[in-house]
Amino acid sequence: MSARTEGKAVKRTTVKLVLLAVSMFAFCLFVLPPMYTLFCEITGINGKTSSKPYTAVPAGVDTTRTVKVKFIATKNSAMPWEFFPMNYSIDVHPGQAMTTHFVAQNPTAKYMVGQAVPSMAPKNAIDYFHKTECFCFNQQTLAPGKSAELGLRFIVDQDLPKAVKSITLSYTLFDVTASSAEIIEAEKNAVQEASSNEQPTVGQYLANL
Amino acid sequence: MAHGPAKGLSRWLFTTNHKDIGTMYLWFSFLMFFLGGLFALVIRAELFQPGLQIVEPAFFNQMTTLHGLIMVFGAVMPAFVGLANWMLPMMIGAPDMALPRMNNWSFWILPFAFAALVSTLFMEGGAPDFGWTFYAPLSTTYAPPSVTLFIFSVHIMGASSIMGAINIIATILNMRAPGMTLMKMPLFVWTWLITAYLLIAVMPVLAGVVTMMLMDIHFGTSFFDAAGGGDPVLFQHIFWFFGHPEVYIMILPAFGIVSAIIPTFARKPLFGYSSMVYATASIAFLSFIVWAHHMFTVGMPLAGELIFMYATMLIAVPTGVKVFNWVTTMWRGAMTFETPMLFSIAFVILFTIGGFSGLMLAIAPADFQYHDTYFVVAHFHYVLVPGAIFSITAAVYYWLPKWCGRMYDEAMGRVHFWIAFIGLNVTFFPMHFSGLAGMPRRIPDYNPLWADWNMISSVGAFLFGAAQVLFLYIVIRTIIGGKKASDEVWEASHGLEWTVASPAPYHTFSTPPEVK
Numbered sequence: 001m002s003a004r005t006e007g008k009a010v011k012r013t014t015v016k017l018v019l020l021a022v023s024m025f026a027f028c029l030f031v032l033p034p035m036y037t038l039f040c041e042i043t044g045i046n047g048k049t050s051s052k053p054y055t056a057v058p059a060g061v062d063t064t065r066t067v068k069v070k071f072i073a074t075k076n077s078a079m080p081w082e083f084f085p086m087n088y089s090i091d092v093h094p095g096q097a098m099t100t101h102f103v104a105q106n107p108t109a110k111y112m113v114g115q116a117v118p119s120m121a122p123k124n125a126i127d128y129f130h131k132t133e134c135f136c137f138n139q140q141t142l143a144p145g146k147s148a149e150l151g152l153r154f155i156v157d158q159d160l161p162k163a164v165k166s167i168t169l170s171y172t173l174f175d176v177t178a179s180s181a182e183i184i185e186a187e188k189n190a191v192q193e194a195s196s197n198e199q200p201t202v203g204q205y206l207a208n209l
Numbered sequence: 210m211a212h213g214p215a216k217g218l219s220r221w222l223f224t225t226n227h228k229d230i231g232t233m234y235l236w237f238s239f240l241m242f243f244l245g246g247l248f249a250l251v252i253r254a255e256l257f258q259p260g261l262q263i264v265e266p267a268f269f270n271q272m273t274t275l276h277g278l279i280m281v282f283g284a285v286m287p288a289f290v291g292l293a294n295w296m297l298p299m300m301i302g303a304p305d306m307a308l309p310r311m312n313n314w315s316f317w318i319l320p321f322a323f324a325a326l327v328s329t330l331f332m333e334g335g336a337p338d339f340g341w342t343f344y345a346p347l348s349t350t351y352a353p354p355s356v357t358l359f360i361f362s363v364h365i366m367g368a369s370s371i372m373g374a375i376n377i378i379a380t381i382l383n384m385r386a387p388g389m390t391l392m393k394m395p396l397f398v399w400t401w402l403i404t405a406y407l408l409i410a411v412m413p414v415l416a417g418v419v420t421m422m423l424m425d426i427h428f429g430t431s432f433f434d435a436a437g438g439g440d441p442v443l444f445q446h447i448f449w450f451f452g453h454p455e456v457y458i459m460i461l462p463a464f465g466i467v468s469a470i471i472p473t474f475a476r477k478p479l480f481g482y483s484s485m486v487y488a489t490a491s492i493a494f495l496s497f498i499v500w501a502h503h504m505f506t507v508g509m510p511l512a513g514e515l516i517f518m519y520a521t522m523l524i525a526v527p528t529g530v531k532v533f534n535w536v537t538t539m540w541r542g543a544m545t546f547e548t549p550m551l552f553s554i555a556f557v558i559l560f561t562i563g564g565f566s567g568l569m570l571a572i573a574p575a576d577f578q579y580h581d582t583y584f585v586v587a588h589f590h591y592v593l594v595p596g597a598i599f600s601i602t603a604a605v606y607y608w609l610p611k612w613c614g615r616m617y618d619e620a621m622g623r624v625h626f627w628i629a630f631i632g633l634n635v636t637f638f639p640m641h642f643s644g645l646a647g648m649p650r651r652i653p654d655y656n657p658l659w660a661d662w663n664m665i666s667s668v669g670a671f672l673f674g675a676a677q678v679l680f681l682y683i684v685i686r687t688i689i690g691g692k693k694a695s696d697e698v699w700e701a702s703h704g705l706e707w708t709v710a711s712p713a714p715y716h717t718f719s720t721p722p723e724v725k
Contacts (some may be wrong), residue, residue, distance in 0.1 A: 009383040010307045017375040017594030021413050023433050028417030028447060036443050076436070078350075115436045123510075168538055172258055 014086040029131035044126040049169075053137060054130035054155070061095040062158045069156070072170040079175045080088070080107055080193055081114060083141070086149070094158045102171065104140060111187060114140045116150075116171040125167045128157035139176060141187045162196035213715050217428060220318075225309035226715060227294045232315050232612070234291025235605075239681070242598075242638050244327070246674055248276040251635075253670035257659045268436050269653035270338035271330065277341025281459065282366045283323050283514050285597045289462040290315075292374045292604055295612065297708040301715065302386025302397045302722045307379035322365035329355035330447045340651060342452070345433035345444040349425045356426065360419045367416045373410035377401055386705070388724035392483065395704055397465030399486050402699060403493045404461045407454045410497075414451040418444065436597045442507055449500035451673065459593060460560075461489060462529060463600035467553040469704070471535055472605050473544030474550035476701040481534040488527035495524045514573040521571040525564065532561055534611075548622030548697075552603035563591030584644025590637045599626035602629070602680065603626030609684065611700045614712030615691030621683050628676035635669025 007047075040048055069092055070084035082105040092098050108111050116136040120126050137152035142148060156167070177184070214229065225228060251272045255263045264272070284549045286485045295310065298305055306312050334353035337343065348356060356515040378614050381402045387396070394402075420433040420442075431437025433444045464485075472479045479485065501509060501517040509517075544550070566588040568575050579585060610616050643662035648655055655663065694711045705724075 006383055010379045013379045013382055014308065014375055015376055017409055021371050021375070021409050024410055025413035025417050028414040029420060032417075032447055032450075033421070033443060036446065040440070043510075045513075075352070104659050117435045117438075167229075172435065172436075179437075 002165065005181055018076045024062050026073075039146060044123040047121055047123060047126070048131065049120050049126055049131070054132050055118055055135070056108045060158070061093050063093050065162075066091045066093060067156050067160065067164065069098075069154075070166060070168045071100065071102070072168060074170065076174045079114065079173050080108055081112070081173060081175075082147070083114075083171075083173045092156055097153065097155050099153045101151055102135065103147060103148045104142065104173070106142035106144060109144045110177075111184045112142055112175065112177045114142070114166055115174045116140070116174045117174060117204055119137040119170045119172070121170075122164060122167045125164050126161040128164075129167060129169070130155045130157060136171060139183060141178060141180075141183055143187070175176045223313070224315050225308045227298050227307070227309070227312065228713065228715065229610075230306075230312050231293075231295030233316050234287045234294060237316070238284050238286075238288035238291060238639065239600075241279050241287070241323065243677070243681075245276050245279035245284050246677060247442055248272045248279065250674055251314050251343070251423075253580070253667040255653050256476050256655070256663045257667040258664065259655050259660050260276045265486045266653045267335060267338060270340075270720060272334040273391055273651050274337045274340055275330070276345075277327065278434065279594075280336075281341060281455070282363075285459045285601070287319060287595070289401075289404070289459075290377075292397075292462065292601070292608075293373075294602060295440070296608065296706060297380055297398055297707065298399060299385070299717055300398050301381065301384065301389055302705050302718045302724065303380060303384035303718065304669060304719050304721075306376050308376045311372050312376050315369045315376065318365050319369050322362040322369065324356050325365070326362040329358050332358070339565060342448060343422075344448070345425070346442050349422050349433055352426070355522055356450030357423070359454045360423050363419045364416055367412045370408050370412045374405035374412075377405040377717070378409075381405075383435075386718065388725050392486070394725065395465070395470035396479065396482070396485055396489075399464065400461045400465030400468075400489050404458050405688040407461070407496065409460050409498065411451045411454040414447060415455075418447045418451065420561050421431075421447075436631060440676070442504075445504050445507060446501070448502045450497075453500045454496040454504065455491075456589075456592075457492060461493065463556070463596050464489060466604045467535060467605075470549045470553045470603055471538050471557075473607075473699050473701050473703065474547060475481060475539045475544050475551075477538055477542040478628055478703075479534065480537040481541075485531055485534055488530040491527040492524060492537055495520065495527070499524065502571055502573075502576075505573045518571055518573040520716050522568060525568055529724045532557060546698075547606075547619060548617070548626055549603045549607035549628075551623065551626045552599045552606065555626070556599045556603065559595030559599070559633070561593060563588060563593075566591060579644065582635075582644040583640040583648045587637050587640035587644055587652055590640070594633055594637065599629075599677075605684065607699075609687060610691075611706060611709075611711055611713055612693035613688045613691070614694055614710075616694045616698075617683055617687040617691055621679070621686075625676055625679050625683060626629045628679065629673060631638050632669050632671075632676050636666050637669070639663075639665045639669075 070089040071087065073083045073085050076080060080202055082103070084086050086101045086103060088097060090100060104114065117137050118134075120129060131154045132151065133151060133153035135152065140148065140150060180183055211516045215223070215666050218453060221233060222230065252269065255261075255269055255650060256428045258619055264671060272414070285500040294306065297303075332353075332355045334356055336349070337353065337359045339347040339352060381394070381398055398691060424430040425432050425434055425439075431439040433439050434443050435441060468479055468485060499517055499521045505514060505517070539554075546554075566584070570585065570588055572574075581625065606622055641664075646659060646662075648659045696709070697707045698711060699707075705718075705722060706713075708722065
């Protein structure tokens with residue numbers, strides 16, 4: 001190989017290898033995370049439930065069987081709020097719309113924002129558990145010392161596999177105050193504008209947006 | 210053409226000579242090896258007895274983290290790149306590396322990366338304390354401020370490794386002497402070719418994962434933050450997608466080194482050359498599909514546990530081929546036991562022990578018991594210390610006479626070997642037992658139940674450290690005042706690097722040799 005053809009060959013190899021390295025970087029940053037989310041959504045293996053409200057389709061209630069829905073509330077380690085379900089379990093018939101509440105209380109002396117992240121077991125129930133309304137779709141803001149009832153409205157699908165007798169829905173509450181400065185400002189203003197001293201409920205707050 | 214090196218400091222700053230750069234890589238990795246070793250001794254000193262005696266738990270965590278990072282990225286990887294720089298052009302009959310200026314760069318950014326990393330020890334909030342695996346959210350939400358500097362230093366190390374790997378592939382593919390076909394290349398060249406591809410494939414993934422951390426910490430994204438819709442488990446998947454090929458990056462060149470040394474001292478050609486090449490390629494391929502065996506306890510579905518368990522066990526097959534070939538090369542050979550051979554034989558035996566404990570860990574249901582215990586620590590130290598460190602040591606003894614033209618003191622070399630061999634086993638073998646008894650990794654204080662094993666481990670660690678000080682002394686004494694070495698150095702040495710003078714001239718193979 002003469003020096004010139006060798007130089008060209010080296011350049012070609014180098015360009016190919018640089019492209020390989022750059023594309024692996026792009027693959028890692030832009031392809032892997034969405035692929036992972038998609039994979040988890042399709043297979044339901046990490047217990048993630050849908051983050052969008054379900055539009056109910058009218059259908060009959062299957063009164064021949066009852067499913068026990070259990071609720072678990074956990075706090076991420078850094079979260080000082082009180083957080084628990086008002087009912088720890090509810091018996092429902094598939095197809096029946098049901099409402100329950102969780103209670104959150106902010107015992108600190110500052111405004112805080114929380115975000116609940118749901119997870120569900122068993123995984124073959126995930127596709128058949130529909131949330132028409134859920135506090136987990138939004139962040140929750142609480143003034144110092146205030147508490148709120150957080151609503152959850154859901155329907156268990158009639159097509160739920162027969163083997164599933166009970167479903168566990170777990171919420172983990174995270175402190176997202178640090179990344180939500182704007183929401184807190186808006187909340188403070190809303191409190192000042194309100195004529196009463198009462199803390200507006202989460203529902204009113206959302207309506208104001 | 211025949212001009213020597215420049216004078217003074219500028220020789221080292223501006224050099225594009227593969228031998229100079231190889232030398233700098235090797236000395237740098239030696240320095241990092243001692244620094245990482247020092248951190249290991251802080252850990253072992255604290256663990257000598259239960260209770261807190263010497264350091265605070267927070268500082269202990271910084272020590273475990275920096276020990277891992279410096280040994281992996283500062284000691285083992287640069288040492289292999291240094292050996293590649295020195296030996297590859299001479300083994301394939303090339304005048305230099307294909308991209309000499311980039312070669313200079315890829316070395317000289319390393320000291321900056323490690324200066325940044327080590328400087329975090331003096332920062333407010335301390336050095337990174339989340340383990341060398343830096344799992345999120347420990348390394349994002351709960352990390353000390355120094356994590357940002359850590360991220361940038363990992364970026365620089367990654368850039369250095371990628372440049373080094375590109376250079377190595379470009380050299381091997383384009384600059385072989387006439388007649389040097391791929392299947393005539395020495396095995397060290399083959400293993401490095403495959404390792405370089407692994408590096409180019411996974412170092413960008415490491416860069417990607419630390420970039421995601423950076424964005425989570427400073428730019429409000431939520432790749433790994435469940436509160437924002439991300440998933441911490443994603444971090445583990447991406448990290449180990451990099452991490453498992455990474456552990457093979459640290460072992461494949463070692464396979465090449467022992468495959469060069471054992472035939473020399475057994476005075477027989479390597480048994481099963483082509484099966485060695487295919488086994489190396491198979492191991493490299495399998496390394497991409499086994500990453501989740503590091504995460505058996507994360508809550509994977511049964512199918513996932515099984516797939517990763519069987520794929521992991523499959524690695525034992527090509528690895529077994531290699532061990533078989535090394536043993537068969539020695540079988541009925543006219544063996545002598547010079548220091549490089551001693552380290553290579555110890556490599557074969559101890560690496561096999563590490564491989565077996567790896568098989569035990571690969572069994573998913575059993576791993577639930579072993580996970581994050583000292584059994585894992587024992588396993589990966591048994592593959593990395595006799596695997597990477599012993600093979601690098603063997604390579605230094607084997608090629609040092611070629612590099613500096615002087616022979617090391619054989620008696621001292623053997624003393625070094627036996628102290629290191631005994632020290633290593635005394636340090637790491639008891640860790641199997643403390644691990645099986647349930648001792649978790651990365652803790653500064655522990656149940657007195659494990660006190661005896663830990664005391665033995667700590668004694669062994671200081672013995673092993675002393676052996677490395679002796680190693681440094683032997684190397685310096687050889688360079689300064691060793692006996693003159695002959696050109697072929699070893700009685701049965703075989704390969705192009707032994708056809709040049711000792712010490713190897715500044716420029717070799719300016720006209721390519723003829724390979725038959």
